Amino acid sequence: MNINYIIGIVGAFGVFLLGCVMGINIGPKAAGKPPITFELSNLWNFFDAASIFITIGCTIFIVVASFPGSMLKAMPKHFKIILNNKMFDPKGYIDQLVELAQIARKNGLLSLEEKANEQTDPFFKQAIMLIVDANDQDKVRGILENDIE
Template identity: 55%
Template sequence: MNIVYLIGILLAVFFTFFGIAATISPETGFTVNLETIKNFGDISSLLIVVGGTLAVVIACYPKLALSIPKHFMIMLHSKTFDPHQYVDELMELAQIARKNGLLALEEKANEQKDPFFKQAIMLIVDANDPERVRGILTNEIEQASARHHEVIAMYERGSNAAPAFGMIGTLIGLINMLKELDSADMTSLGPNMAVALITTFYGSLLAHVVFNPIAANLTARDEEEILCREIILEGIMAIQAGENPKFLRERLMTFLNQKLSEENEESEGGKKGKAKKSRGKRK
């Protein structure tokens, strides 16, 4: 179970509604009034934002929308792709192939739970041409990445659609409120104004607490899986070429070092950007 994700979502919801209920005043001090939360419950706003957003997602991605429960299970699962584990396994395969030949890897292939890794091993066991092996595995990686990006795009679409429907609900509430200004019945002004404001709240909450974290988690899983598959590709090609296992480890570790370098550059770039902004403010 991906406990970190669940804790983050629960904390976001808790602090949002705790902030709604909590008040500080000179007379009473710090108080928590749970009755205030009832003011943020509105069925009309919920139907507009949640219903409209889901409808847009389904309309844009009709086939992928049916797999939303599966995506949640993947995201909540704590199992991740460990590149170090694949490096160790490839080292073991390289040593076996060096001692006993490529045919000795068939038994190891049957023990593999990763279908891509198993396919890669069987391709060299069957004595396929190296260019053919590389072409097949590269195509598999590209197709997997394309599928992942399409799923991520679906949740990013939902993240964009939710605030838009929040704005639609705001316009609906304002229009209804203005229509009632000329009538004698002023009791509907409050509910209409509530719809106008609460839909924006629901839209922002749905986008930043539900859709954005899912897209970010799936993006991280995609990067991990693609990195591991690239390591498998290079490792399998090196094993087929009969490369020394010691040199193979150094070669595969360059993928991890490159990944760490990219992450460090991104973090340093973010720090530099913040530093420039702070200097600009001081000026």
């Protein structure tokens, strides 16, 4: 489970609730009151079922209008990736890239072929093999971007 996602959602909800119950007392009507008050009765000022329905409903339908059906079908998969960050370990890939760069600098690009065959990620393996095959940078970038899309 992605802890940053949970912290972000809980934090946003907390700030929202805090903003709803907080009152700021300024001006002539605030005489004798503290500048900031917290009253739970203020919370009901922000609850309106029609407004909530319009906001959430319109957001959903704008998302539907903004993306083709194939992308909408893939949304649950993307939410799963957001919630489960153990599938992708960017630090591991960075460490591997640094190691591969050192090997290539010392022994040349052809020495990367053996390391490419050890890779379990097919995308990463293909990227290394494209570099070993002496393709130019723009061609490698284009092929990998097409694969990502």
